[in-house]
Amino acid sequence: MSLSFSLAHMMGGLMLLCAFALLSQRRLASMISLYQAEALTLTAAALWQGYAQHSPDLYATALITFAIKAVVLPIGLRKMVLRFNLIRAVETVMPIGLAMILGLALIGIAVLVVLPTTLNEVSLTREDLAISLSVVLLGFLLMAVRRNAVAQVIGFLSTENGLVLAAIGMPGMPFVAEFSVALLVLLAFLVVGVFLFRLREHFDTLDLAGIETIERRGR
Amino acid sequence: MSFPLVAALLPLLAAVPLGLLGTPRQGAVANLLLCGVTFLFTLGVFADPGAGLVHADRLGMLFGALTGFVGLTTACGNLNFVAASLEALSLRRWRLYHAMFQLVLGACLLGLYADNLGLLWVALEGATIAGTVAVSLTRSASALEAAWKYFILGGIGIALALFGTMLTYLAAQPALGPGLPAMSFSALAAQGAALNGTLLTLAFVFLLFGYGTKAALAPLHGWLPDAYAEGPAPVTTAMSGLTLNVALIALLRFRHVMQENAAAGGGAMQPGPFLLTLGLASLLLAAFSLPRRRDARRFFGFSSIEHSGLAAFAFGVGGAAAIFGGLLHMILHTLVKSALFQALIRAASWRGSAAPGHYAFAHLRGLGGEQKYLGWALAAAMFALTGMPPSGLFASEFIIVSQTIQHDPLLSLPLGLGMVLCAVPILRHLGPLLFAPSKPKPAQARVETGLVALHLLLAFGLAFVMPLLLFHLLSGVAAGLE
Numbered sequence: 259m260s261l262s263f264s265l266a267h268m269m270g271g272l273m274l275l276c277a278f279a280l281l282s283q284r285r286l287a288s289m290i291s292l293y294q295a296e297a298l299t300l301t302a303a304a305l306w307q308g309y310a311q312h313s314p315d316l317y318a319t320a321l322i323t324f325a326i327k328a329v330v331l332p333i334g335l336r337k338m339v340l341r342f343n344l345i346r347a348v349e350t351v352m353p354i355g356l357a358m359i360l361g362l363a364l365i366g367i368a369v370l371v372v373l374p375t376t377l378n379e380v381s382l383t384r385e386d387l388a389i390s391l392s393v394v395l396l397g398f399l400l401m402a403v404r405r406n407a408v409a410q411v412i413g414f415l416s417t418e419n420g421l422v423l424a425a426i427g428m429p430g431m432p433f434v435a436e437f438s439v440a441l442l443v444l445l446a447f448l449v450v451g452v453f454l455f456r457l458r459e460h461f462d463t464l465d466l467a468g469i470e471t472i473e474r475r476g477r
Numbered sequence: 478m479s480f481p482l483v484a485a486l487l488p489l490l491a492a493v494p495l496g497l498l499g500t501p502r503q504g505a506v507a508n509l510l511l512c513g514v515t516f517l518f519t520l521g522v523f524a525d526p527g528a529g530l531v532h533a534d535r536l537g538m539l540f541g542a543l544t545g546f547v548g549l550t551t552a553c554g555n556l557n558f559v560a561a562s563l564e565a566l567s568l569r570r571w572r573l574y575h576a577m578f579q580l581v582l583g584a585c586l587l588g589l590y591a592d593n594l595g596l597l598w599v600a601l602e603g604a605t606i607a608g609t610v611a612v613s614l615t616r617s618a619s620a621l622e623a624a625w626k627y628f629i630l631g632g633i634g635i636a637l638a639l640f641g642t643m644l645t646y647l648a649a650q651p652a653l654g655p656g657l658p659a660m661s662f663s664a665l666a667a668q669g670a671a672l673n674g675t676l677l678t679l680a681f682v683f684l685l686f687g688y689g690t691k692a693a694l695a696p697l698h699g700w701l702p703d704a705y706a707e708g709p710a711p712v713t714t715a716m717s718g719l720t721l722n723v724a725l726i727a728l729l730r731f732r733h734v735m736q737e738n739a740a741a742g743g744g745a746m747q748p749g750p751f752l753l754t755l756g757l758a759s760l761l762l763a764a765f766s767l768p769r770r771r772d773a774r775r776f777f778g779f780s781s782i783e784h785s786g787l788a789a790f791a792f793g794v795g796g797a798a799a800i801f802g803g804l805l806h807m808i809l810h811t812l813v814k815s816a817l818f819q820a821l822i823r824a825a826s827w828r829g830s831a832a833p834g835h836y837a838f839a840h841l842r843g844l845g846g847e848q849k850y851l852g853w854a855l856a857a858a859m860f861a862l863t864g865m866p867p868s869g870l871f872a873s874e875f876i877i878v879s880q881t882i883q884h885d886p887l888l889s890l891p892l893g894l895g896m897v898l899c900a901v902p903i904l905r906h907l908g909p910l911l912f913a914p915s916k917p918k919p920a921q922a923r924v925e926t927g928l929v930a931l932h933l934l935l936a937f938g939l940a941f942v943m944p945l946l947l948f949h950l951l952s953g954v955a956a957g958l959e
Contacts, residue, residue: 371679372679374675375675375676375678375679376647376675376676383647387644387647391640394636394640397636398633401629401633407625410629414629414632414636417633417636418636421636421639421640421643424640424643425643428643428646428647428650429650429655430650430654430655430656431643431646431655432595432656432657432660
């Protein structure tokens with residue numbers, strides 16, 4: 259095991275830890291901090307992969323990740339939390355313990371699916387892929403177990419982090435993909451920002467459980 | 478600059494000035510002109526398919542021209558829609574509305590012409606974002622709920638598709654080398670046998686659920702009926718129907734790569750059963766949901782799920798003839814469905830308002846007696862959707878059913894049952910629409926009536942008097958993708 263392997267694995271592991279810890283947090287402020295830590299780890303991972311693969315493209319990815327995901331988005335999210343006065347515990351759909359057990363099961367599934375199918379690949383790519391699939395699935399789970407719109411957005415952003423982690427681990431993957439992911443996260447965020455604003459006007463709360471009007475109207 | 482690149486870039490770039498300048502009426506006229514020019518470019522693609530990243534194959538050419546044509550006719554009908562509902566949106570939102578119209582059109586064309594997995598993904602992501610913005614434009618509580626649903630489900634689908642795209646790259650990279658070739662559809666199809674089969678299977682599962690969300694296959698269809706029902710009608714119905722085609726064609730291309738690999742013993746699983754299951758599930762879901770829908774736009778949203786499922790089913794059956802049937806079905810369904818929505822929007826605004834919530838079937842009763850041409854045009858389009866002769870859809874459904882009997886006889890039973898169950902609710906709505914008593918008013922043929930007739934004639938002509946060019950194109954494509 260060379261240094262390049264262990265460092266890449268460590269950063270992947272740290273990201274997985276952050277994604278898992280997101281599940282356990284009740285408060286939005288600490289979720290945002292964890293997301294920020296995840297994005298910072300992703301920046302470091304991209305820098306390290308750029309150095310190991312001698313690919314300047316990945317340095318650009320690291321820069322975009324740092325600027326947008328580790329700085330701009332967390333600031334925006336914190337402002338949103340302050341503006342909407344959401345500094346309180348978040349309603350969850352199921353008990354935190356149950357969500358974490360489900361998360362463990364998802365990580366198990368990701369490892370069991372990826373490792374046997376990629377026997378011929380370089381082992382660095384294999385394990386990176388298993389970790390990133392885990393982060394993606396944990397992001398989905400987070401979206402499913404939270405009712406609050408901001409918490410769901412954080413789950414979505416964590417999913418995108420997992421995707422970028424997979425992309426930077428692919429040897430020689432063209433830059434197009436990473437660039438578009440980074441750019442589109444910003445776009446998606448803008449769209450979501452508009453929503454949250456309007457949701458607030460209409461429902462006086464960001465709890466999505468109360469807005470299933472279409473269901474009630476009987477279509 | 479080649480024709481495909483211009484055809485895709487023109488709407489994408491034109492969205493910016495449309496979003497910033499002009500009154501709603503000016504926007505609608507500019508929108509129409511842009512769609513006309515784009516349609517000409519999509520025709521030009523037949524002469525010069527381009528090269529490199531944006532490079533139209535025969536499948537892309539055909540569906541690109543169809544997309545351009547539907548865009549043009551929708552923009553025609555849009556003139557009246559804008560004039561009739563000027564008050565519904567503010568000036569800024571009307572500008573945004575026309576910008577989204579062009580963005581959806583451009584993203585669809587880019588997705589059809591792209592010869593690159595990444596570019597296809599970017600196009601569908603762009604179409605999702607534009608669609609979300611369009612659905613939320615009316616800002617009512619239910620529109621926001623629909624847009625939120627669209628965004629969350631579409632976002633998850635897009636994320637899954639990106640993961641699948643990366644896995645496909647990983648499967649292709651040892652055989653095709655690092656860099657762009659491993660992401661090109663034509664290179665993947667040519668080297669299908671050399672790819673890593675197990676990875677390709679894993680990638681296909683992610684792509685199926687990712688692009689399957691965009692194609693509204695059950696159980697990932699949840700966003701579609703709400704999105705169809707809540708946004709400003711032309712963009713969220715006629716235009717977003719076009720994105721279903723892009724996603725289905727993406728699935729067809731990936732299916733082909735996997736089939737090649739499986740046939741050559743590369744270790745991939747057969748893609749057929751996956752597509753058959755999702756296709757049949759969509760068909761049956763629509764069959765049992767249609768009778769309970771009272772809102773026409775939601776109703777025809779479920780009908781889109783049905784036809785999307787039918788096309789996926791045909792691709793799952795496999796073989797050149799079934800793929801021919803599936804592609805023909807997609808072309809005809811797009812023509813019929815966009816015509817139907819044109820007539821529906823006109824009918825709703827005739828009855829008072831084209832805003833969401835005014836499309837209940839009860840609201841449209843007796844239209845035939847009141848507005849002869851419009852009522853009968855709407856009824857003809859609805860009848861065409863049932864797939865009974867002389868509707869063009871009969872030809873494609875006949876091909877699909879006969880191929881199913883040949884390849885998987887047992888599956889033809891649920892297929893036939895689903896198709897019949899989907900046709901009955903449509904027929905049930907025809908009587909009240911045409912013959913319920915109403916106050917007589919002078920009838921007048923409008924632009925929409927002509928457009929509906931044009932679409933239906935095309936659908937009839939393409940199915941029963943198929944031009945040789947289309948026949949050769951489709952059979953060539955289907956034989957290539959077998």
